[in-house]
Amino acid sequence: MPHPETWLRVTPAGLWCEPGGFFIDPLRAVDRAVITHAHSDHARPGHRAVLASAETIALLRTRLGAGAFGTTMALGWGERLRLDEVTLWLEPAGHVLGAAQVALQWRGSRVVVSGDYKRVADPTARGFVPVACDVFVTEATFALPVFRHPPPAQEIARLLDSVALFPGRSHVVGCYALGKCQRLIALLRAAGWDRPIWLHGAHVALCETYAALGVPLGDLRPATQAAASDLAGAIVLAPPSAIADRWARRLADPVVCAASGWMRVRGRARQGGVELPLVISDHADWDELNATLDEVGAPEVWVTHGREEALIHAAGKRGITGRALRLLGYGDEDAAAA
Amino acid sequence: MIAFAALLERLAFTPGRHAKIALLRRYFATAADPDRGIGLAALTGELRFTAARPGLIRDLLAARTDPELFALSYDYVGDLAETAALMWPAAPGAAAPPGLAAVVAALIATPKAELPAMLAGWLDASDASVRLALLKLITGGLRVGVSARLAKLALAERAEGRVSADAIEEVWHGLAPPYTALFAWVEGRGARPDPAGAPVFRPPMLAHPIAPADLAALDPAAFRAEWKWDGIRVQLVATAGARRLYSRGAEDISVGFPEIVAAMDFVGVLDGELLVVRDGVVAPFADLQLRLNRRTAGARLLRDHPAFVRLYDILFDGSEDLRALSFDARRARLEAWSARLRPARMDLSPMIGFATLAELAALRDGARAAAIEGLMLKRGDAPYLPGRPRGLWWKWKRDPLTIDAVLMYAQRGHGKRSSFYSDYTFGLWRGAELVPVGKACSGFTDQELVFLDRWVRNHTVARFGPVREVDKALVLEVAFDAAQPSARHKSGVALRFPRIARLRPDKPADAADRLETLMASITPRG
Numbered sequence: 001m002p003h004p005e006t007w008l009r010v011t012p013a014g015l016w017c018e019p020g021g022f023f024i025d026p027l028r029a030v031d032r033a034v035i036t037h038a039h040s041d042h043a044r045p046g047h048r049a050v051l052a053s054a055e056t057i058a059l060l061r062t063r064l065g066a067g068a069f070g071t072t073m074a075l076g077w078g079e080r081l082r083l084d085e086v087t088l089w090l091e092p093a094g095h096v097l098g099a100a101q102v103a104l105q106w107r108g109s110r111v112v113v114s115g116d117y118k119r120v121a122d123p124t125a126r127g128f129v130p131v132a133c134d135v136f137v138t139e140a141t142f143a144l145p146v147f148r149h150p151p152p153a154q155e156i157a158r159l160l161d162s163v164a165l166f167p168g169r170s171h172v173v174g175c176y177a178l179g180k181c182q183r184l185i186a187l188l189r190a191a192g193w194d195r196p197i198w199l200h201g202a203h204v205a206l207c208e209t210y211a212a213l214g215v216p217l218g219d220l221r222p223a224t225q226a227a228a229s230d231l232a233g234a235i236v237l238a239p240p241s242a243i244a245d246r247w248a249r250r251l252a253d254p255v256v257c258a259a260s261g262w263m264r265v266r267g268r269a270r271q272g273g274v275e276l277p278l279v280i281s282d283h284a285d286w287d288e289l290n291a292t293l294d295e296v297g298a299p300e301v302w303v304t305h306g307r308e309e310a311l312i313h314a315a316g317k318r319g320i321t322g323r324a325l326r327l328l329g330y331g332d333e334d335a336a337a338a
Numbered sequence: 339m340i341a342f343a344a345l346l347e348r349l350a351f352t353p354g355r356h357a358k359i360a361l362l363r364r365y366f367a368t369a370a371d372p373d374r375g376i377g378l379a380a381l382t383g384e385l386r387f388t389a390a391r392p393g394l395i396r397d398l399l400a401a402r403t404d405p406e407l408f409a410l411s412y413d414y415v416g417d418l419a420e421t422a423a424l425m426w427p428a429a430p431g432a433a434a435p436p437g438l439a440a441v442v443a444a445l446i447a448t449p450k451a452e453l454p455a456m457l458a459g460w461l462d463a464s465d466a467s468v469r470l471a472l473l474k475l476i477t478g479g480l481r482v483g484v485s486a487r488l489a490k491l492a493l494a495e496r497a498e499g500r501v502s503a504d505a506i507e508e509v510w511h512g513l514a515p516p517y518t519a520l521f522a523w524v525e526g527r528g529a530r531p532d533p534a535g536a537p538v539f540r541p542p543m544l545a546h547p548i549a550p551a552d553l554a555a556l557d558p559a560a561f562r563a564e565w566k567w568d569g570i571r572v573q574l575v576a577t578a579g580a581r582r583l584y585s586r587g588a589e590d591i592s593v594g595f596p597e598i599v600a601a602m603d604f605v606g607v608l609d610g611e612l613l614v615v616r617d618g619v620v621a622p623f624a625d626l627q628l629r630l631n632r633r634t635a636g637a638r639l640l641r642d643h644p645a646f647v648r649l650y651d652i653l654f655d656g657s658e659d660l661r662a663l664s665f666d667a668r669r670a671r672l673e674a675w676s677a678r679l680r681p682a683r684m685d686l687s688p689m690i691g692f693a694t695l696a697e698l699a700a701l702r703d704g705a706r707a708a709a710i711e712g713l714m715l716k717r718g719d720a721p722y723l724p725g726r727p728r729g730l731w732w733k734w735k736r737d738p739l740t741i742d743a744v745l746m747y748a749q750r751g752h753g754k755r756s757s758f759y760s761d762y763t764f765g766l767w768r769g770a771e772l773v774p775v776g777k778a779c780s781g782f783t784d785q786e787l788v789f790l791d792r793w794v795r796n797h798t799v800a801r802f803g804p805v806r807e808v809d810k811a812l813v814l815e816v817a818f819d820a821a822q823p824s825a826r827h828k829s830g831v832a833l834r835f836p837r838i839a840r841l842r843p844d845k846p847a848d849a850a851d852r853l854e855t856l857m858a859s860i861t862p863r864g
Contacts, residue, residue, distance in 0.1 A: 145403065146411045146424035150465065162348075165360060244756045255357075256756065264424065264466075265415055266350070271803055273756045275351050310410045317404070 001108045004135040004300075008104070008111055010325050015113065015137070015304075019106050020086030022051070024113050027329040034088065036115025037099035038063060038178060041330050051075055051083075053090055055098025055213055059178060062209040077126070092126035093117040095282050096179030097210060103131050112296065113137040118281065119288040120152065123186040124179070124215050128292075136298035137325070140306030141283040142261050149261055149285040155278040156187045162255060162276055163233065170198075170231040170251040171276070174240035174258035177203045179282050181237050182210045184259055185217045187280075188235065198223040198231065200238035200247065228252060244273040261285065293320060305330035339464075341369050342377045342438045343471035349381075349482035353752035358484060362492035366521070372439040375516025378493075380442075380475060382486040384515060389445040389453060389476040395422050398458055402427055419477060422461075423470035432462035435472065439516060445476060486510070487587055497524040504541040504724040505530075507588060511575075512536030537575040537582040540607060540653055540661075541724035545714060545731035552732065556695060562665065562718050563690040563698060566711040566733055567648055568623050568820070568834070569613035570630070574647065576602045583612075593634055595645050601682040606675070607654035608647075611687070613709065615646035620709030622822045623834060649676070650687040650714075653722060661722040668722065702736055711819060712736040738817035739859060740839055741851045744772055745812040748794040749805045751779065758787055759794040759806065762838065764814055766829070768853040772810055775829045775856065781817065781837030789841065813842040813850050821860045831856055 009016050014026035022032035029046030036042055036052075038059035043052075045068040052060070054074035061068075075081055077100075080089050085107075090100035095116040102113040112133040119128050142149075163171055175181045181203045188197065196219040199207065207220055223236050232252040242248060243256050261281030262268040269277035284292060293301055293315055300321045303311055305328075312322030345365045352358050362381075366374055379385040399408060399422045408425070415421040435441050441460070448456055457476065461469050474480050487503070490510065494503040501524050512533025513520055522528030548556075571586040581602045583592045592599050595612070614621040614629065621643070629635060629643050652672040653661050660668050669689070676686050690713070692698045702713050712735035720730040743764035751760035761779040765772040782790065797809040817839035824832035831853075 144411050144414055144425075145407050145427075146415055146421060148424070148466070158344075165364060166357065244750070246757055249757055253754070266420060267416060269351060273750060273752070273804075275353065275357075276348075277351065307410070307414075310407055313406050313410075314404070 001134075002106065004109055004111045007106050007109070008135075010327065014327065014329075015325070017086060017104060020083040020088065020104065022083055024102055025115065025330070027327070032083075034102050035060070036093065036102060036113065037095055039096070039116070039176075042115060045069065049073070051081075051088075053077070053098045053100045056100065057098075058213055059098055059206065059209055062205050063178065091129040091131055094119060094122060094125055094128035097125050097182070097213060097215060099125060099179075101129075101131065103133070109134050111135045111137065112298075114139065114292075116141070116283055117292070118284045119292065120149065122183055122282070123190065124182045124210065125282075130292065130295045133296055133298045135300045135302060136293065136296045137302045137304060138289065138293070138311070139283065139330070140289065140303045140308045140311045142281065142285050143289055143303075143307040143311035145286045145310070147261060147264055147285045148287055149264070149279050149281050152183075152187055152280050153191065155259070155280050156184075156191045159235070159257060159276065159278060160188075160191060160193065162257075163235065166255055167233045169253045169255050170234045170236055171257055172236040172238055172243050172248055172251055172254045173278070174243035174256070174272070174274070175237055175260070177239055178206050180259055180280070182207060182215060182217060183282065184237060184280065185220070186215070189216075189218050193235070194218060195234070196221045196230075198226055198234055198236040200236070200242055202239050202242075203237055223250070240272065290314060294318070339435050339438050339441060339468055339471065341365065342373065342380075343468040345377070346471050346474070346480060346482055347467050349484060353756075354754075355488065358488060359492045359495060362484070362489060363495045366493060366496045370437075371518050371521060372516030373437045375518060375521065376439040376442050378489055378517055379515035380438075380480060381482070381484045382489050385442065387446055387478070389448075390457070392418055392477055394454060394457075395419060395473060395477070398422070398454055398461075399426070419473040420470060423466050423473055426461050426466075426469055428465075429462035432459055434463040435460035435468065441472070441475070485587060486589065493520070493524050497526075500524070500526050501530075507541045507724075508538055509533045510588065511538040511582065511584075511590070535577050535579060537577045537580040539573060539575065539582075539584045539588040541588075542571065542573060542586055542609060543651075543722050543724060543731060544726040545716075545733040546726060546728060548715065548732040548734045552729075553695065553734070556715070556732075558693065558695055558698070560717055560719065561715045561732075562669070563692055563701075564650060564687045564714045564716070565690065565705070566714045566735065567611040567613060567620065567687065568709050568711045569611040569620075569626055569648070572610055572612040572647060573653075574598070574602055574606075574608045574610065576604050576606060578605060591630075594629060594632060596635065597640060598645050598647060598683055601684065603681065604675075604679055605654075605656050606652065608649050608672075609651035609653060610647045610649040610684070613646050613648060614643045616644065620646075620707075622709070622820075624822050624824060624832065645683065647684045648687045649684055651722065664719045664721060665716050666718040702734060705736060710736075735819065738819055738835075738839070739821065740815055740817050741766065741775075741856055742813050742842060742845060742849070743775065743816050744810050744847045744850045745794075745808055745814055746772060746774055746810060747805050747807050748790070755787075758791045760787060760791070762790070762814065764816055765810075766851050766853040766856055767848075768829075773829045773853055775827070775831060775853070776816065776818070776833040776836040778814075778816060778836045778838050781839055782841070786838070786841055793843075811847050813845040813847060814838050815840040815842055821856055823860055829853060831860065 007019050013028050015024045023030045024034045025042040026033050031048045033047040034051045038056045045064050048070040050069045050072045057072050057074050075090050087105045089103050093099040093101045093115050104111045110133045112131050116139050117128050255275050257276040258274045259278040259280040263277030264279045302323045302325050304325050308324040315322045348361050411425050412421045490503045490506045509531050519531040573584045575582045581599050583595050585591050614625040625643050715732040717730045746765045747763040748759040749761040763774050763777045765774040798806045800807040816836050818833040818836040820834040822832050
């Protein structure tokens with residue numbers, strides 16, 4: 001059985017599967033790309049042929065337009081596909097809508113490239129499915145024991161509590177446009193918030209795509225068209241870059257909130273001028289990362305990006321060999337997307 | 339404990355005063371006695387105990403975590419208590435900590451040797467927010483930006499008009515945690531707690547800055563004038579059993595000024611200015627700042643920076659409340675009191691005779707000593723009223739000094755100003771180099787703020803976190819009250835109350851002032 005490092009390699013363009021003739025989440029334009037999910041650091045424009053889940057392809061069309069790639073091909077969950085000598089299939093990663101792990105098999109040796117993932121239930125994304133493998137390729141965005149995400153419902157309750165305490169102020173929540181925004185809306189709806197939710201322009205199109213893909217989000221309205229009185233006591237979602245900047249001046253004495261795994265650390269929240277930090281992340285926390293390594297049972301783990309040092313150290317103590325791939329270019333949007 | 343931890347967490351990130359008051363008001367309304375009273379004491383710094391050193395936290399954590407993971411985590415987070423709170427491994431089945439009052443009681447009563455095990459048990463059963471509150475509590479550093487005054491304002495809101503913050507102020511220092519009687523009074527369930535012979539603080543009477551129109555309308559015969567001294571306003575309270583020195587904000591600063599407390603050999607309440615005075619000459623404010631920065635004063639500091647109080651009002655003589663008397667009558671009482679007692683380390687702020695406003699203006703312009711900020715004008719017939727009543731006391735500061743400085747860095751403000759670059763660091767030329775000399779975040783109009791914000795965004799040359807470095811191309815006219823030598827600043831000079839007086843986009847940066855010019859304007863001592 002060939003060792004995975006003989007057939008899956010890091011090149012300047014990204015992770016290259018030689019016997020299959022394709023890249024996974026390449027960092028520059030290539031001939032054939034398999035894309036795990038539609039975030040811009042993993043899905044860059046310009047590839048000649050793209051393979052991804054149907055949801056990811058729909059989201060990419062919204063984000064980048066129809067002409068971003070030569071051809072696209074959607075692969076159903078668990079459906080096996082032969083690319084040259086390699087058998088490939090997709091399993092849900094739980095990260096955002098359409099996010100997939102890519103399972104690869106060549107001559108009896110199996111690698112799972114997990115992309116970005118989380119383990120906690122998310123009403124807007126299919127839950128993570130562990131796949132046994134010889135090498136598990138993982139992210140390590142929150143790979144420090146200080147990162148333990150509380151239950152998301154508890155964080156939503158803190159937001160709604162603040163809305164009740166400051167009924168005359170709008171609550172503007174900084175969140176990434178793809179995934180976090182829709183998850184927050186779904187969590188708010190699940191907590192009983194059925195009033196309109198106001199959106200920054202950057203969030204509108206992706207919410208429409210989510211709704212078209214069967215994720216109900218309720219009454220959403222563009223914040224730019226709101227009367228000042230509409231926004232008192234309202235919840236507004238906007239990109240993290242807008243919440244404490246000029247765009248937010250239209251809001252009624254806003255309480256600046258941000259939803260991200262980074263909000264667990266006070267210094268990070270302060271830096272962004274956040275008044276109500278909400279620890280809600282689409283990435284696995286420390287416990288989830290370690291539990292996942294144990295569950296997939298791979299003797300070897302490759303870490304794409306993040307705080308790989310701590311994860312490799314912790315894995316090593318359990319007899320798992322760790323290797324840092326140092327794929328520069330992933331996590332560019334961590335601060336926003338996490 | 340959970341409610342208190344949640345309150346601390348919210349307060350730590352809330353910049354606005356109103357929002358802080360709303361958070362406190364709700365905590366006082368929803369938490370029960372005695373927890374809320376202990377919470378109030380912890381927030382206002384009345385809970386003075388240190389149950390543990392930071393070393394204890396480190397030891398506890400070292401026994402439970404991998405040293406390499408701890409090092410990586412601490413390096414990332416940067417704060418020991420926060421690192422411990424975040425990475426502490428939860429132990430299911432441990433008993434949750436009791437309520438705040440019971441936690442504090444246990445921390446005080448538990449022998450040092452048993453403390454680590456008790457604390458570890460609580461941490462095992464808590465979430466990160468409660469763990470951080472516990473750790474900050476035991477190391478004595480809540481740092482959530484709540485002053486005692488703010489807490490009293492929140493209590494007054496809770497009282498819904500029954501009791502004012504000033505009324506709470508007058509009983510506050512006669513009370514002790516958990517303030518059960520105070521809450522009962524505020525909630526209309528009990529009588530006003532009687533401070534009896536306690537050395538309580540009385541809300542001070544404050545002055546308004548005088549505007550040109552107020553000055554023009556001023557009747558010189560009705561007003562008395564004194565110098566406005568550049569120290570800090572203090573209240574001296576002495577009863578038969580106790581002596582206190584309070585700052586204007588009701589903070590007890592007695593411990594830092596033992597020589598003043600020792601000289602308070604009387605029963606009464608006096609109002610005055612705390613200064614550092616050597617051989618009868620008032621030292622610059624920076625000298626007093628040295629004393630204020632330390633909670634206690636060492637022998638050397640006491641010798642080299644001797645404290646002094648310049649008295650200007652008497653509120654109580656013995657147990658007689660003089661506040662309803664006119665200023666003239668109180669002044670006569672003060673002079674008689676001073677002649678009778680001749681207290682050490684104190685004198686009277688002299689009255690300045692004048693007949694016309696022109697004469698007064700000449701006096702004000704002629705005063706260049708660093709210790710004098712300008713004039714105080716007080717109505718002779720005004721009683722001593724708490725707060726800032728209009729038209730009774732005026733402060734008429736000397737015209738500020740100005741320099742033309744170059745904008746170097748800008749930082750975003752807080753709260754309502756969080757979308758604006760509203761904190762400006764400016765500098766002066768030393769040779770071909772610009773040296774930062776101060777920071778200002780006030781003085782400009784709303785339109786000027788919009789202009790400055792846009793200018794900063796369009797002229798950014800580098801970013802350091804929340805700070806932007808800008809083109810050295812915009813001249814600001816900076817007003818300040820005094821320039822004083824400073825060993826702590828790179829420029830060697832510190833400005834008192836710098837603010838933006840005017841924008842000078844018309845002026846080229848190389849025509850801004852030089853550092854030598856500012857150094858030459860450093861006001862002489864005395």
